[in-house]
Amino acid sequence: MYVADDWKDYEVIDTGGGEKLERWGDVILRRPDPQIIWPLANDSGAWKDVHGHYHRSSSGGGSWDMKKTLPERWSIGYDKLKFHIKPTSFKHTGLFPEQAANWRWMMNKIADAGRPIRVLNLFAYTGGATVAAAYAGAEVVHVDAAKGMVQWAKENAALSGLADRPVRYITDDVFKFVQREKRRGNQYDGIIMDPPSYGRGPSGETWKLEESLYPFLSECMDILSDRPLFMLINSYTTGISPTVLRNMLTMTMQPKFGGNISAGEIGLPITTSGMNLPCGILGRWES
Template sequence: MATNRVDALKKKLDRHEARPKAQKQEFRPRPKTPAQPQPQAKPKAVEPKSTEAPARPLLDRRGERPPERVPVILESSGAGDFHLIDSGDGLKLEQYGPYRIVRPEAQALWRPSESAQVWEKADAIFTGDTDEDGMGRWRFPREALGETWPLSLLGVDFLGRFTAFRHVGIFPEQIVHWRWVKEQQEAAGRPLKVLNLFGYTGVASLVAAAAGAEVTHVDASKKAIGWARENQTLARLDRAPIRWMCDDAMKFILREERRGNRYDIILADPPKFGRGPNGEVFHLFEQLPLMLDVCRELLSEKSVGLVLTAYSIRASFYSIHELMRETMRGAGGVVESGELVIREAGVDGKASGRALSTSLFSRWVRQ
């Protein structure tokens, strides 16, 4: 009976997909553009206006590969104002502060656990293209809601926002990495230098800065950087040592390598496809080896870790795991890889339900 009622809810969502799609996105979450790029001819090296990031060959890494821990499942049951209530039939029901939100979730292959009455109390429902790259619109069945609303996680305040790409300004599976960074800073006894690549709305940067880290935040979207600065003010961290860099990630790290700048922790959460502020093109499978190779060179002598998350790609975690181990040859430490999952917590946030897989990850940590 509950499934039939949820099916009826899904039919309601389908009727709304016929409405005109949003023509303008407020912010560009991962991936940075919804369109699949057309093949482009590689610009010649002599062209001064080339938008391609200057490359270099991969370095010849020698030495033993770091020991491995696989598979590792990093699980979040929520934190602060977020938890996953339920999932099923290709949907997920989440709590973000005061709002109950329904969004598509292709990996929710099972039936919902909660009753249809719980799902029908949603405050916001994303309708439209169910693909991660697709645009759509939000429907507010109970009452009209504003574009933004305040949220808090790990002691940091920030803004949620209803965007045209179903995202709300936070990827909650990353909570486990943010907690890890916070713990590393609290145990370090010195300010750690943190580089946050593809930093989006800055929640990870703010969590690190609030713990005492010196942060460099890089994102190609001017709107995302503006949103991150709003979050900085809301979090009362205007005086925190954060550099906000609107830049192409590959170009930025190659410049940092040439300048000799080094970091203690590097977080990289690249899209499978994205564009830089000047039209630079990023393809995950093509550029990931070089990106990790450069990040290895940016690690300080007392570095703590290098964290990679791969979101919305068709691959095994072993792909990025073995790449990370090859990249970190001779560095010691350990490479641990697997999946990030979010555990259903029910309406009250205290239950322990099914685990919803969200992302692949690999991280090198110094022991």
Template sequence: MARANLGRSHPLGRRLPPQPQDGHQAPARPPLTLRTSSVAPRVMSDCRSYELLDFGAGRKLERFGRYIVDRPAPAAEGASRENLDVWNEASARFERTAKSVGHWEALEPIDEDWTIQLGPLTLALKLTDSGQVGVFPEQADNWRWIEQQVREAGPIELLNLFGYTGASTLAAAAAGARVVHVDAARSAVVWARRNAELSGLSEAPIRWIVDDALQFARRELKRGRHYDAIVLDPPAYGQGPGGKRFKLEHDLGDLLDVCRQLGGGSERFWLLTCHTEPLADKEALADCFAAHHPAWLKRGILRSEAMGLSSPGGLVLPGGAAVRASRDVC
């Protein structure tokens, strides 16, 4: 994919370059001044509770613990399924009826919720109206990376924005971090707190906040708060308490600028992930981050990677991009 040619006038930092016309060759890009992974996306390799069984024709088939779910996957459009028989083993199938909602068809009796084990964490799952089950398995390598960074840094203050059901928060807390977990959806925060209880972390130093990410970050800045590490997984669109809306293309640049100030130039690490085009491309996401935090190119290590999940046949289903910024090893 073409790398974004970012410019500070755009809310995300830069605009995408125009595509070359027929018969014209695009100008050569200058070399990156940051690290991008040249290997295949990192995938979950040691999690027995999860498996991507197959994907194709716009859908994916996954095993979460004892249940197998069949649901839409835009990244699987145009791909051919490897194993047609395994699709008959699905426990439930999700069909989308509108842009963000749909319904599940249970193909066998399914508990209202169930749990899976991811390393030291126990997470509760359930079938939701959005087609999600409560965990994004393509993030598993990022959770391990967060744990590693926290253990190497020692006790730190970490801000997790768009924290969803809490896997990143709990990975950090289990390693010894004091965490502020922010999500605009009260139901997600309630779910995350239950995951903390299931994981034996109910007494961990975690502040659970229901708020709009950008508004909360701005108030923290006014309060003079400082964070040693910042984790962000922004959606394309979100709506917070009081109807406040977050739109990736309009608000991410401002959010990165505010978070940079919350770090004060002495952060131990950042993690920025995105699943929405054009920032689902690792180079575009790295360019966006560097445009709003250029100091990392001088004082630390900045690495961008594609996220994805691997099928039994070794094919990779793309799952977005991640930027890891660290003072040590990314």
């Protein structure tokens, strides 16, 4: 497991009963997590003294029960990077802290490359990886279909003091953007993708990870430079194993570029128990 264990402003305090107790800076939140199928030892103390508790609805979705007054948003830091945090109606906060394990790896790869690096961040959300890559010195193209997430990413970059870095923010269907980049002859040294399990494009196109990921990865092969640095695939889709990502990278990246492939779970340490919380999977190819 790749564990993001060097946070100072974020912490999984405890887990149990299908929920996790988290510290985001000075704010304590209680949120559901489908991986937590073990019982809660003691539903008292810190579990009760929270700023906000997200409750799932039996009919789908859910809502926040705010116990204490919170600002509309606040910020937390990771190393020299900073991010705006805001509880959303879908239980998320605008950041996946486990991805810090990838940020650290990526920043080291870019900083050690000894040459200009151009990175494409696809399904880029609020730009955690974009901020990390830009901080390390890469030119970045950030693509997401949601206009609000792209704006959030711009604000995260500015918050981190990176507003003047060479980053292009694009609101577009990711698959169509890659096809256009192929026609234009544009190329990248690193590609990051964090595809959804299921989605629809602006013209009704359907994305289903199990059917769409391999063809999409094949398309991305055509926009890699002759000397690519890395390819990173993240997935939160239940039922897809790290070996699936490893196999796809073995079939696409390795025959053309050689290099090394690694895959596994990604997670966060749990302070109270000393265990790790699984948060998804990743596959990495690197030169």
